Amino acid sequence: MKAVKVENLYKSYGSVQALNDLSFQVEAGQIYGIIGPDGAGKTSLFRILTTLLLADKGTASVDGFDVVKDYKEIRRRIGYMPGRFSLYQDLSVEENLQFFASVFNTTIRENYHLIKDIYVQIEPFKDRKAGKLSGGMKQKLALCCALIHKPSVLFLDEPTTGVDPVSRKEFWEMLRKLKEQEITMLVSTPYMDEASLCDKIALIQQGRFLQEATPRQIIDQFEETLWAVQSNNMHMLIAHLRSHPQVTSCFAFGEVHHVTVQDTLPMDEMKQYLHNLGHTQIRIESIRPVIEDCYMVLAQKQTS
Amino acid sequence: MSQPVIQTEQLTKRFGAFTAVDRISFQVDKGEIFGFLGANGAGKTTAMRMLCGLSKPTSGKGTVAGYNIASQSESVKRSIGYMSQKFSLYEDLKVWENIRLFAGIYGMEERLIAPKTDELLTRLGFADERNTLVKALPLGWKQKLSFSVSIFHEPRIVFLDEPTGGVDPVTRRQFWELIYDAADRGITVFVTTHYMDEAEYCNRVSIMVDGRIEALDTPGNLKQQFGAHSMDEVFLQLARKATRKAD
Numbered sequence: 001m002k003a004v005k006v007e008n009l010y011k012s013y014g015s016v017q018a019l020n021d022l023s024f025q026v027e028a029g030q031i032y033g034i035i036g037p038d039g040a041g042k043t044s045l046f047r048i049l050t051t052l053l054l055a056d057k058g059t060a061s062v063d064g065f066d067v068v069k070d071y072k073e074i075r076r077r078i079g080y081m082p083g084r085f086s087l088y089q090d091l092s093v094e095e096n097l098q099f100f101a102s103v104f105n106t107t108i109r110e111n112y113h114l115i116k117d118i119y120v121q122i123e124p125f126k127d128r129k130a131g132k133l134s135g136g137m138k139q140k141l142a143l144c145c146a147l148i149h150k151p152s153v154l155f156l157d158e159p160t161t162g163v164d165p166v167s168r169k170e171f172w173e174m175l176r177k178l179k180e181q182e183i184t185m186l187v188s189t190p191y192m193d194e195a196s197l198c199d200k201i202a203l204i205q206q207g208r209f210l211q212e213a214t215p216r217q218i219i220d221q222f223e224e225t226l227w228a229v230q231s232n233n234m235h236m237l238i239a240h241l242r243s244h245p246q247v248t249s250c251f252a253f254g255e256v257h258h259v260t261v262q263d264t265l266p267m268d269e270m271k272q273y274l275h276n277l278g279h280t281q282i283r284i285e286s287i288r289p290v291i292e293d294c295y296m297v298l299a300q301k302q303t304s
Numbered sequence: 305m306s307q308p309v310i311q312t313e314q315l316t317k318r319f320g321a322f323t324a325v326d327r328i329s330f331q332v333d334k335g336e337i338f339g340f341l342g343a344n345g346a347g348k349t350t351a352m353r354m355l356c357g358l359s360k361p362t363s364g365k366g367t368v369a370g371y372n373i374a375s376q377s378e379s380v381k382r383s384i385g386y387m388s389q390k391f392s393l394y395e396d397l398k399v400w401e402n403i404r405l406f407a408g409i410y411g412m413e414e415r416l417i418a419p420k421t422d423e424l425l426t427r428l429g430f431a432d433e434r435n436t437l438v439k440a441l442p443l444g445w446k447q448k449l450s451f452s453v454s455i456f457h458e459p460r461i462v463f464l465d466e467p468t469g470g471v472d473p474v475t476r477r478q479f480w481e482l483i484y485d486a487a488d489r490g491i492t493v494f495v496t497t498h499y500m501d502e503a504e505y506c507n508r509v510s511i512m513v514d515g516r517i518e519a520l521d522t523p524g525n526l527k528q529q530f531g532a533h534s535m536d537e538v539f540l541q542l543a544r545k546a547t548r549k550a551d
Contacts, residue, residue, distance in 0.1 A: 136344050165539055192473060254501035
């Protein structure tokens with residue numbers, strides 16, 4: 001049985017089409033990533049799947065239960081960590097956890113093994129009010145609260161947004177450990193580098209999936225040769241590369257620029273072109289694309 | 305040589321027994337793009353609030369645009385621009401109304417505002433959106449407009465607090481083009497980000513750990529110093545040393 005099944009889902013707010021004919025399935029036990037920027041429709045999708053919002057059209061089920069008809073059953077089974085911090089600010093860390101356990105008719109002790117690794121990190125502050133915690137701690141507490149009733153499917157809506165790179169890595173390590181407990185996870189994120197940590201991903205833009213596959217498949221489907229180009233003047237380099245008639249795309253990518261060109265352009269010629277424009281220390285090498293490269297190409301194809 | 309646009313000496317902020325910012329000393333030059341990095345809770349926001357004249361230092365001193373941040377905070381506020389992902393524009397005002405409002409707040413002369421608004425909207429390709437409510441704009445447009453508004457009054461320096469969070473990859477890169485343009489015009493840019501590829505676009509980068517600046521140099525030199533291939537690695541090496549991360 002599929003953990004999540006979505007068929008031809010639509011949702012609009014006035015003239016804004018938030019979700020535009022989405023269909024996908026999530027296998028039980030997988031980490032499934034929904035990857036795209038703010039405003040792409042991620043939260044609308046999560047709210048429909050967690051039975052908090054009704055779709056305009058289409059069907060969706062979680063654990064075989066329909067999100068409309070069987071909403072009560074779904075609410076018992078799932079865990080949901082919304083994007084905005086949603087715990088009770090005036091309750092302590094421990095009180096929040098107890099509250100969520102009691103709402104789901106369980107106790108902290110019963111499922112402590114699930115949250116132990118995470119909870120020990122915030123336990124020294126268990127008497128502190130949730131509102132007084134730092135961002136990283138709030139996030140850990142929210143995850144504990146979403147897990148305490150041993151959900152079969154966990155929905156994590158942008159759990160790492162605004163979080164620094166170290167805490168992001170730690171958070172994903174926690175998710176990997178949870179996977180061993182056979183919990184299915186749907187995670188949304190605007191950070192493209194998190195894609196590789198998912199079993200399967202969907203790249204979303206303006207309510208539509210640009211592509212849906214494993215991260216490796218998406219990268220393998222990148223059709224062109226991707227070049228990493230460097231010189232002594234990176235800022236001028238981007239303008240010069242873009243003004244070359246045979247350059248098809250050029251994006252800054254940290255310390256290099258990622259460039260695609262028409263097949264007919266040999267790199268020796270490119271080097272000479274840049275050299276003539278005054279660049280020195282020119283380095284060009286072919287590289288394997290990352291998900292962000294794929295996203296940009298697909299996004300531009302859809303827009304144009 | 306011209307005076308640095310930002311200069312701090314042993315700048316410190318304590319809240320009770322907790323030292324949020326611990327004796328930081330650094331300077332930023334005119335037209336520089338300065339990346340201000342650190343883990344959540346390292347003290348970035350507190351430091352930035354002091355530099356913007358919003359919070360008084362406990363000890364140490366600092367000047368921004370030549371004004372003392374403790375005793376001349378009102379002059380500091382008039383010399384800077386500020387933009388963050390969380391606070392940018394008023395959603396229920398039209399594009400031109402937002403520009404008009406912020407230009408007024410920043411004390412621009414009345415007669416300069418209208419022609420400059422036209423020029424800005426044309427340059428951004430937003431001329432048709434003049435009468436659009438800001439809430440109807442896509443996020444990426446909002447961020448670009450918000451940045452342009454923050455430097456509309458030609459401040460000496462602009463503070464950008466995670467300006468590209470959640471923005472799509474193409475717009476994120478266009479945003480950096482705007483940052484470069486501003487720096488080329490002589491505006492100093494002080495920027496925080498959690499995207500480590502963006503750290504590479506800065507002239508110099510500082511990394512804060514537990515309230516202190518643990519590293520400050522060009523991205524190239526930092527990578528060399530830490531034997532790292534990317535700024536991401538440099539950041540991880542430093543931030544993992546933090547002891548007060550748990551708080």
